[in-house]
Structure formats: C-alpha cells, structure tokens
Amino acid sequence: MTSYRLSRGGRIDRAKPLDFTFDGKPMQGFAGDTLASALLANGRQLVGRSFKYHRPRGILTAGAAEPNALVTIGEGGRTEANTRATLVELYSGLTAKSQNRWPSVDFDLGAINSLLSPFLGAGFYYKTFMWPAAFWEKVYEPIIRKAAGLGRATYEPDPDSYEKCWAHCDLLVIGAGPAGLAAALTAGRAGARVILADEGFEPGGSLLSETAPVSGKSASDLLAQTLAELADMPNVRIFSRTTVFGWYDGNVFGAVESVQKNTATIDPNRPVERIWRIAAKQAILASGAEERPLVFGGNDIPGVMMAGAMRSYLNRQAIAPGKSTVIFTNDASGYAAAADLEAAGLDVAAIVDSRPDAARTWSGKARILPGAVVVDAKGGRSLKGVTVLNNGRTETIAADALGMAGGWSPIIHLACHRGAKPVWSDAKAAFLAPQAQEGLTVVGAAASIGSIEACLADGAGKAASTLLALGFSKASAAFAEKADTTIVSKPLWRVHGSKGKAFVDYQNDVHLKDLGLAVSEGYGHVELAKRYTTNGMATDQGKLSNINAIGILAEARKVSPADVGTTTFRPFYTPLSFGALTGASKGKHFQPVRKSPLHDWARKNGAVFVETGLWYRSSWFPKAGETTWRESVDREVLNVRKNAGICDVSTLGKIEIFGRDAAEFLNRVYCNAFLKLPIGKARYGLMLREDGMIYDDGTTSRLGETHFFMTTTTAYAAGVMNHLEFCAQALWPDLDVQFASSTDQWAQIAVAGPKSRTILQTLVDEDISDAAFPFLSAKEVSLCGGMLTGRLFRISFSGELAYELAVPAGYGEAIADAIMDAGKPHGICPYGVEALGVMRIEKGHVTHSEINGTVIPSDLGFAKMVSTTKPDFIGKAMLSREGLMAEDRLSLVGVKPLDPATTFKTGSHILSEGAVPSLENDHGYVSSSCYSPNLGSTIGLALVKHGPKRHGEHVTVWNDLKNEYTKAVLCSPVFFDPENGKLHG
Amino acid sequence: MASLIACPHCGPRPKEEFTVRGDAGITRPAPDAGEDAWHAYVYLRDNPRGRHKEHWHHTSGCRRWLVVERDTMTHTIHAVSDASAEGATA
C-alpha cells in the first residue's frame, strides 16, 4: 500500500482535473495540487534516487526545503532540471521526469554505489585524490561521473522571456502565514503601502492546513476573511508565487515571482518569471519555521515524511500517506498530525514519543510509546515497518508511512544575509535571528513562536510598532496580545543504536557516521565538517540538515550548539533560474546597438558594416565585380587620393563646451595650449592621464568666445565626457564651464580628396576657398541657399584636402545624398573605416592602436606639442618622471618590407636584422599595418626603441604565431606626401 | 545585488546608475608639489575596512560627481554630497 487520495476533504477542486505525466506515465491531479501532492495521490512515493548512493527517495516535505523530490520539468528549451516537486503548482500538460537514475527510477544500476559506500564516506574526495592517479582516472572518475549528479540542463535555447522590475513600499511582509497576514492587515489598515510576498500559490501558510479553531473561528474562515479585507485595500499588494530570496543593503530585497510557471500554454507577451527588487522602508520577516527530521536508520525510505508535511498534504490535498502510519515525535506537532489522520479515518499504528514524560492529554485511538525511539525503518523502495526501542525492549511495528516530528527551527536565512550571525537559544532549542537589525523585524514562527494565535498577535503587534515608528499614527494591532504557551522539548539530535544508514543531509547523502568521522579526523569545526562531509552543500543548502548536523557535532564534541555555531547564510534563499537573473539582457537586448544617423545612407550605398563597441560602422562599399574586401578598399583609397570620397564620421564623440572659463578649462585638460585658440579655428589636442600617458586625442574648435566643440575618438567618447565632468566638478569647481554630449545630435561627414572643395562649394553658401577657409578653419555655415545651418571644419585624417561637415542628425542622409549628387561628375565615392585606416597609416596618423595606454607625447613625436609654459595641466607633473625621460623608450617609426611581395602582420615584433627572438633582442612591435595601394606594399607603424633615430635600418619583423620572419626597413612614419602638399591644396 | 544611493540632486537611485571612481579623500597636489606627493596621489590608495569616502558619478542620472561616504564592510551609506560642495580637491 502507498499514499492515495481521499474521496473527501482538502482544498483541491475536484471539478478541475489536471492531466500530467511522470516519467512518461499519464497521471491526473486536481487544481490546488502541487506536483508532489499529485504524485502522492497517484501512489507515487518513490520519485528520485539519491546523489551518491542512488538510494530510492520519496517526498519528504511540502515546501522549499525539499531535498529529495527534485525532478526535471518541461521539454526542449523549457527543460528545467532540479525543480522541487513540492513547490511546483500542478497544471494541465505538465511533464515531469525523475533524475539521477538509469535506466529507471524503480530499477537503478547506480544503486551499486551503495555497495561501494565504505569508500564513499566523509572526506572521500580528499582521500582518493591522494591515491595513485591511474586508479583515480581509470576506476573512480568514470564511476562517479556516470553515477553521480543531478538533473541535466538542456542545450536548447530558452524560448521564454523574463523581466526585472522595482517595487517600493513602506512595509514589505515576507511570508503570508498567520504572522505575516496579521502584520499586513495591521499595516494595510494603517494606510501604509504594503507588499505581502509568499512563495506558495495560495497565501495562508499554516492556516491552510490547520484543523483546530483559531481565535474562535475555523482557520480557513479566518484566512478567507483576512484575504478578503486585504484584497479590498488599494494600498496592499499581494505577490503570490513570489520567493523573497535575499536581503541587501539599503533595505532592498530580491524576490522572484513565478508568472507563468503554472501553465503549459505560455503567453509569449508575458515573462515566465520576474525578478523584483523591492525597496522597503521597513520589512517584516514572517517566514515561519522548518520541522526537523529525526536521525535514525532508514530515515530516507520512501514513506518516511515530515509530520507537518503529512498534515499539510492531508488537510490541503486530501492525501492519505498510507494505510497505517507511525508517528515518531519529539514534540506536540506529532500529535496534531496523528489527530488529523485519525479524524480522516486513517489508522495510526503508534505514536513513538522520545520524551519519557510525553503527552498525557492524548485522547485519540493510537497507542503512545513514551520514552521510545524508532531505531530503524525497514523497506527498500517503500516503507514496510519500523523497529522501535521501547525502554530496553525492541518491537517491530508494521507501517507504510512514518511521520517525523523533531521540533521546529525558525527560518531566519534572510535575517542573516547581511553578515549577522544567528544566536543559539537553549530555551527555544533553536538558532534565533540576530538581535535587532535596522529595517527588518522577525515575527511569528520565524521568531520561534509556537501557536498560531500567538503568531497572529506577534505579527500584528510588531507591525503596529514598526508603523508607528514610520509615522503612521493610526497603526494599531489587528489581533490582540496572546502569550505563547508552547512547550519546547529538548532536541533529539540523533537516535542511538540504529543499524541502517541514518541520514542527516538527504540530498548529499551525508549520514551520521560521516559526521562522526569528520570529528574523529579533526574536522569537527562546523565550517570544516561542512566541506569534509559536504553536509549542507547541496542545492537545498542544508535547510533540513544543518541544524541536526550542528547538534550532532555538538554532542560529539561535548559542547553546546552555541559553541559549534552555524555556517554562513548567503543569498539566494532558494535556487534561481539563470533566465530570471539574465532578465531581458539577452540576444539583441544584451546591449544596445548604436547606429549612426547615416546608417541608412550607408546601407543604401552598399556598405558592409563592422561592429565597433556598440556602434555599427561602414567598413567598405563593395562594387559589382569586386570579390575581396581588399579590392574595394584599394579602389576607395586610390579614388579619394585622385578624386574625392565621402565618409561617415558621426561616431566620433562630440561634446559642446560652454562657459566663461571654457578656454581655461581646456588649457588644463589638454597638454597643448588652448587658451588663445582663435574663434573660428580648430586645433588638434592631446589629452593625458594624470600619470603622463596619453588618454585620448581629437580636434577641438572654438565656435565662440565661450563655446567650444570637442571631438573625441569613437571608443573614448563616454570616458572623456566623464573625465571632463570630474575635472570640472571635483578638481576645479570654481571654473565656469558646462558640457553637453552631442554625439547623437550631429551627423558628421568627411569629404576628402583633391576635388572635395569643388564638390562642397556647390552646397555651402559661403566662400570656402583656401584663402577664405584655410586649413584648420571651423565655422558655422549656411547650406543649400540658406535651407540649413551646419558646421564646417577644414581638418583631415586622410592627408588630403578635406573637410568635415556636421549637420543636425535628421538632415544627415539628405546632405550625404546631396554631396554624392554634386560629386558624381567629379568621381566621388563613399569610403569606409578600412580605407580611412589605410590613408591614416600612409600619413603616419596615430589612433588608439598607438595610444595604447603606454605612450607619452614624445613617444609619438608630439614632444613639441606639450606646453612648457602652462602652470598646470592634467599629466604635467608625472610627465617629467625619470622613466618617461628614458632614451630607449619605444617610439613611433614607420616600417615596410624590403621586398614588396612580402608582408607582415600587426602585433609582430621588431628584431635587429637576423637576430634570434628573445626578450633582449625584442626592440618593439608593429602597432598598425595595412596594404598601401599608393606604395604598392605593406606598410606599418611600429613602436620601437630609439625608433626615430633608426630610419633606414634593416630589421627582422617576427611573427611567432605564424613563425614568419620578414626582412624590413625602418623609416619615417609618414609614407605619403610628407610635405603635406595635398593637405594644403 | 541592489543598493540605493541617495543622490542629493535626484533622490535615492539604484547603484547601477552610478560609476565608482575611488578614494575621494585624496587631494590633487600643486604642480610643483614634488615627486613624492604626486606618486602618492596617482598610485597610493588605502583600503580601509569601515567608513570610506569615495567619488561616485551619477552617470545615468544628473551626471554630477558625488562624494559618497560608505562602509566598505556593510555597504551602509552614511552621507552623499556633491563633489563640488565638498570643497575643491585640487
């Protein structure tokens, strides 16, 4: 006989049957079932195999602490392993599979590990690592890998969506049992904004399974009335199916809400889970208490269950645990379970009570065995009976169900998440939450209060005082004061004389002897014992087992549990799915995509895009017939140098700088002079870090007496903005200067090449001849007969006669089209960042390939730019450090192969001609390289010791990755038009 | 996972909106303060357990640099002020 469903009773809706499968077998439950209760209703007690010994395991609890009933839910991308069947709300179409078994949960070959158990005891891993390696590799590891483990994750992508959001409240109440409901009701009536969160699909906690009257009403009536009143309060939000998993600084709580984990038909427009971050002025922890298992031989045989869980399944889901039940108890809870079983017409074979002075008030049918203990449970895949040691005599009692009631431990995890340690109480025989902590008040069973009425009073009273302190002057307790008269028994940490394995940590298969071994081998400290035995290290993190392990260690060490202490409580209280933690940050939403205002223009001109950071930039523009990227890039370069080209440079960082002291400010953040930059002029600027290294470069133009326009490199746009703000606000708050990033406000277009002026002049209303608009001019201009105002800069990265035209972003595409039209007769072509890169290397212009955080201005030939007259600028003081003055610093130089048919790659190292690669012979490295169609050869920029003094020297360029040695010559970094004739053309 | 910083301009905001820079207790030396002073300013940092003043930037908010006095052990935030109001650190 096994568990079954009673024909009457419970809170399930028998009119709503739900079909599901377990290991492929069709089963039926009802609305109001959990997967666990539905399995029990179908007589399915054996639901999994244990981690190490593959012992048959059944459902032990009815809640979050469940160590055994871990199943895999769902199919395909929705597969979710290691789900606790006790928390899964049953739905139609649910598919569940048992785990850690092969070929089936009923017949599992891995159970052979049980025969190996003498070798698998505490410290097993540490000891076997010391065995001969061959033995480990050939014998142990294959066995362990095949046999051990939990459920398997899927390789398919999760098709569902998740989200994260914030919530704010005056009072967060964690747990909707009696104490939490009383607290929420008190706070709701006082007008506070309340969030009441509960992990179950039905709020009520112990009220859901209580049969005794509470405050003169039935528990279910009291619950219904309370929920109805709360539902009518607009200031109270009830989050069901929501586990508060962590308490963080700032009184912020993390919670995960199951939104669509209770259905097989997922609405794709809603998340399946939602992470809440709840900012609460105050919080009340009403998380209840956990019943302690009793440690005796065979306490893991399917059919053995917590007495409280048995009672919950009986009263909520009308589950009979079996035909005949034995209750093994150490406190009053066992009697409540026995009474409910008998009231349901079920047989209770015996109440085995370890206390010699037990329960004189029992009026039920079952016989009581005071001062007796269950030493061993009998059975394999299901319970057959128990061996009881009754005052020196051994007795066997047939039973197919056993309820364990070992006393209660408050659930105080959250109260310990911010570092405070729990406090042992001899009177309560439990670890209690740390003393008063700001922001969190522990109430009810979580505060070790026993009776429901006392819990109601405690929750209401503490909520009232919390709210008064928050300024809710009307707050008054929703339930009258009631003293807790519960008698706490001395804990029974273990039963002596068991023959079978007595499990302490079910999920990690840690049994009594393992803990004894840990103590005798010197690992009796709680943190050491945990690692040595793995007690408390499974996915349930020892919710059931830690307290018994501490008690057992205390007994073995002959000290108080207070001296043993607890291990550290850390978030999360229960496991979280990666999907929930990821939230919406996946796929295209992992990070934003930035597109230039000219993106569509580039696309219609056939651009191939490249991702640079968040940006998509046009790389090159292939033409029909071009089969390689090099063909396109070579053509673009040659055409720009011969005719003209147009390039999107909108991604450069752009910062508007205003203020009376803007010039003075720029003078302090650039190493070169900016104070006297004339209005209408652009200047190349070098920005240093405080350690003297170059941070970023770009041109800054003065558009007015108190208005500058700075450009930064694409990569450092955000960093430079932060840097400027720091300097202005934290270093020199006395300066009058303000910034506004305008990167996204401007479309900026480079027009380069000998015909660029002719082309642009057709659009620009003002005269842009060399006389009227010489190199480094920067002015607002009128465009297209006054239709538009833009900004025109005569600057050049390509070394050609060139301009950059900025127009408001929305006009970018129209202006780019107009330039293309005007340029058609002159042979204009669009060019991308690849061609731009080739032309800048041909001209020896540096980028962040050279400005790599290790170079100072003189390394790049900019020594003369650095002001010697300015009293201060960022980086000035450190620039004169000894190491930065060294003669042999790596400095900028050009490099090209002796034979144009040979080539080299960026990153290759420079060796003296013919030298063997070694640290001593390493003279530097190639920082940038490309094929120059103008020179018909690979060219490179390199950072080389004494570089500028070595022009003409033959060297070897060495690429260790490809084992290539290229004969090359060092030269000027300016390969093309060194006189800048074209620039000034 | 989640803590709040009370920006003096924007009110309590999640820490993800901010960027931390580091020790706000150091003062930028005068240009001629000498190598030791500059070495200390650029490279040497204390790593205190307990109260610590740091520069935080409200990057995704008002874009002001703030001085946040934070407990490095408990993450309790004791005070937040605008960096410019702290007196120039130059």
Ligand SMILES: [Zn+2]
């Ligand atoms: Zn702010």
